[in-house]
Amino acid sequence: MDIEYIVEQVTKRISEKLKITVEASGRHLHLSRESIDILFGKGYKLTKATELSQPGQFRCNERVSISGPKGTIANVIVLGPERSQTQVEVSKTDALILGVKPPIRESGNLGGSLGITISTDKASLKIKEGLIIVRRHIHLTPDDANLFKVCDKDIVKAKIFGERPLIFDDVVIRVGKQYSTAMHIDYDEANACGYIKGTTAKIIK
Numbered sequence: 001m002d003i004e005y006i007v008e009q010v011t012k013r014i015s016e017k018l019k020i021t022v023e024a025s026g027r028h029l030h031l032s033r034e035s036i037d038i039l040f041g042k043g044y045k046l047t048k049a050t051e052l053s054q055p056g057q058f059r060c061n062e063r064v065s066i067s068g069p070k071g072t073i074a075n076v077i078v079l080g081p082e083r084s085q086t087q088v089e090v091s092k093t094d095a096l097i098l099g100v101k102p103p104i105r106e107s108g109n110l111g112g113s114l115g116i117t118i119s120t121d122k123a124s125l126k127i128k129e130g131l132i133i134v135r136r137h138i139h140l141t142p143d144d145a146n147l148f149k150v151c152d153k154d155i156v157k158a159k160i161f162g163e164r165p166l167i168f169d170d171v172v173i174r175v176g177k178q179y180s181t182a183m184h185i186d187y188d189e190a191n192a193c194g195y196i197k198g199t200t201a202k203i204i205k
Contacts, residue, residue, distance in 0.1 A: 021053075026091075027187075039064065066116050086130045089107070090102065149205070154172075161199060
């Protein structure tokens with residue numbers, strides 16, 4: 001067998017192994033127990049619709065509206081399970097509709113972020129902080145972090161192999177046993193790279 005062909009095939013397999021699945025996240029929110037009680041009723045339990053790629057995370061049947069100074073966005077998806085603090089994640093385009101300027105943050109980093117009004121047909125709630133644009137990031141298992149030679153909180157570039165290939169800068173690495181390896185971007189970023197299901201990325205350090 002031709003040695004050049006063998007090298008080509010091995011290189012191709014290694015290259016494919018180093019690609020990461022990209023997932024596009026639309027606007028959604030995570031609710032605290034207190035927020036669930038206010039919006040849906042005391043002791044209400046969120047109902048699971050579908051599992052998400054990250055272990056233990058799921059899309060709920062429940063929907064809410066979010067309102068800012070200039071507008072309202074209805075039918076916003078609730079993700080479970082419940083969290084210690086309510087967090088609302090939107091894109092830059094969503095923020096323009098709402099008339100707000102939320103900070104770009106990692107999930108969970110909510111101190112000093114913006115407030116927003118959340119409503120259902122039963123009640124409404126104004127949170128003082130929790131509205132953010134989530135920083136693009138890559139979840140990695142510890143084994144995959146070793147494979148890619150990166151550590152938790154590293155900042156990398158990522159080449160996206162979409163219909164409009166591009167390189168994203170300022171991508172934060174998040175390593176943990178609780179994660180499934182995937183890169184997460186919002187819909188604005190997805191549109192920029194021509195995202196379709198099956199799009200992959202490669203880490204560029």
